Amino acid sequence: MASIRSFGKWTVDHQICPQHTTIQAKQAVVSIPISRRAAAILISSLPFSVISLPKCSEARERRNKKAIPLEAYHTTSDGLKYYDIVEGKGPVAQKGSTVQVHFDCIFRGITAVSSRESKLLAGNRSIAQPYEFKVGGPPGKERKREFVDNPNGLFSAQAAPKPPPAMYSVTEGMKVGGKRTVIVPPEAGYDKKRMNEIPPGATFELNIELLQVKPPEGK
Numbered sequence: 001m002a003s004i005r006s007f008g009k010w011t012v013d014h015q016i017c018p019q020h021t022t023i024q025a026k027q028a029v030v031s032i033p034i035s036r037r038a039a040a041i042l043i044s045s046l047p048f049s050v051i052s053l054p055k056c057s058e059a060r061e062r063r064n065k066k067a068i069p070l071e072a073y074h075t076t077s078d079g080l081k082y083y084d085i086v087e088g089k090g091p092v093a094q095k096g097s098t099v100q101v102h103f104d105c106i107f108r109g110i111t112a113v114s115s116r117e118s119k120l121l122a123g124n125r126s127i128a129q130p131y132e133f134k135v136g137g138p139p140g141k142e143r144k145r146e147f148v149d150n151p152n153g154l155f156s157a158q159a160a161p162k163p164p165p166a167m168y169s170v171t172e173g174m175k176v177g178g179k180r181t182v183i184v185p186p187e188a189g190y191d192k193k194r195m196n197e198i199p200p201g202a203t204f205e206l207n208i209e210l211l212q213v214k215p216p217e218g219k
Contacts, residue, residue: 073183080170081183088210090176095136096216099171102130103163105184105198106205112197113161130211131160135172139165164189166206174210182206 073081093099105113116128133142143160166188174180184206186192192200 068181076170078169078188080166080185080188082170083181084174084178085181086177086179088175088178090178090210091213091215093135093171093174093176093210093213094216095172097135098132098214099135099210100130100132100212101167101171102128102209102211103167104207105164105189105195106207107198107202110197112204113163113195115161115163117161129160131163133163133168135168137168139163139168162195164206167208170206171208171210174208176210176213178210180208180210182208 068083070081073083075081102115103113104111104116115131140162143162164184166182166184170180170182182205183203185203186201189195189202189204189206190198190200194200198204
């Protein structure tokens with residue numbers, strides 16, 4: 001059986017989940033047992049604008065997402081705070097290693113910069129092209145490469161999203177398969193420049209997934 005909560009102006013919170021059909025009022029509330037069929041007829045008769053239909057999977061994901069307390073973060077020698085969501089089991093990224101990662105810069109819940117939106121020159125299509133760089137190397141040096149062939153077509157490092165300088169140092173110590181989230185202050189991020197939705201002087205979240213590690217030359 002479903003339940004109806006009635007009286008006052010109607011607002012409807014209706015989820016397409018088994019055993020869950022609720023109608024909520026803004027004022028006095030009374031619960032009345034009602035069959036599924038009757039509930040469906042009643043809801044279908046209401047104006048569409050007052051009906052919200054969130055997906056069950058999205059609602060479940062929001063419930064399961066937990067904030068990481070600040071005290072759980074580790075601090076690097078240069079003051080960056082990070083937390084390993086997944087530790088990984090593969091080779092370790094050392095200073096001088098060439099690594100491939102996927103990264104996402106999140107500001108207030110919005111993905112502002114992401115390696116999963118790299119551009120192919122032919123047709124200007126977006127692809128999930130991993131970003132390759134040297135751990136501990138000068139930020140942005142790899143972006144001066146010319147063109148790189150990959151299975152999807154012709155790709156330019158200059159067409160890739162620009163990662164924050166923090167990524168070049170904070171990746172050290174990660175293992176392949178690992179996922180790390182980092183709190184990036186302005187001086188280790190985009191500083192006084194705007195980067196898409198990230199305003200000048202903003203602190204944001206950097207998520208890194210380590211895909212591949214090539215050891216430093218000579219090792």
